[in-house]
Amino acid sequence: MTVEVVALDPHRAGPADLAEYVRIRRTSADPADGALDHDSVVTRMRNPFPGLGDAGYRLVRVGGEAVGLVYLRYPEDENRHLVLAEVVVQPDRRRRGIGTAALRALLPELRACGRRVIEGWLVVEDSAGDRWAKSLGFRTVRSVTRMGLDFACADRSRWDVAPPAGYRLERWVGAAPERLLASYAEARSAIHDAPTGQTEFRQPDWTPERVRAAEEEDRAKGVEQRVVVALRGDTVVGLTEVVRVPHRRDEYYQGDTAVLAAHRGRRIGLWLKGAMARWLVAERPEPTRVTTATGSDNEHMIRVNRELGFHVVNTQLVIAHDVEALSR
């Protein structure tokens, strides 16, 4: 059996190759992510989720026939040693060594570009993917709780949180006002206090320049970012962020929520997220939900989410292996 791993450029690939990729992607769709039609998969390939570096796509062929895919992300800056990978083999071709062969075929190029650690994100516990990864020696480095807030059935009165004395809110779409930029960047760095398990992925060291670069990346990819901040005087002390990607117009993904340590314990996180939810449902057409992924040990954030009406969708794992060890 010869397993070929062939690069697929989503901007230049022919319709037949794109259709194969979409077909295989659908076989491992997470029901929590909703229906995956052809256009939404291709739009997503062309506009990969921001903040995770370049994306790479591969079709896995056996005897010329496409039976699997690989999706890769090459994060930058403090994460240049990492590669994020997802391997999918269509169900009727599993347990024949194809997934393992596809992964192994990628290792030389990962080593050549200095990616020392491979991580798989959001692997369902006890799924085929989890068992496969364990058989290859991947370690579980983090557990993530995925939650959703469905606007249609939410009790919206839970979002009316009394403002903590001495604080006020501001909000914007896409670009932080220049006068708040420096303190906003500093407040974003409070995300470093969130528990991340043993994953090697580091959150950015936010600076005003990196905030502007991230905003620019969102604009270039057609991603809408909304931010609500809490201010003490003229200084940002907390924030919550959501993004909406071009292939899912009805849904917002929760980004960071962070409050500077000196201001915690005053329900600012709850107040910020409640204000965000009220803002989103005031939009027309109204989006249907917000989804979020939080470290399973992040009890404070999960409690805030529950208070606002988020329900648990499932628990998923982050798995990791050293590229060098896998190559042996």
Ligand SMILES: CC(C)(COP(=O)(O)OP(=O)(O)OC[C@H]1O[C@@H](n2cnc3c(N)ncnc32)[C@H](O)[C@@H]1OP(=O)(O)O)[C@@H](O)C(=O)NCCC(=O)NCCS
């Ligand atoms: C994970 C996946 C890519 C594995 O592909 P595959 O081609 O079936 O994997 P392999 O045949 O190379 O499996 C190699 C070994 O892994 C282990 N393994 C794989 N699937 C397993 C399962 N369902 N249960 C138990 N062990 C399993 C076995 O030890 C297997 O060797 P064996 O068949 O001789 O016992 C495939 O199951 C899949 O597409 N799952 C959905 C997507 C996913 O979860 N990807 C993983 C996240 S990156």
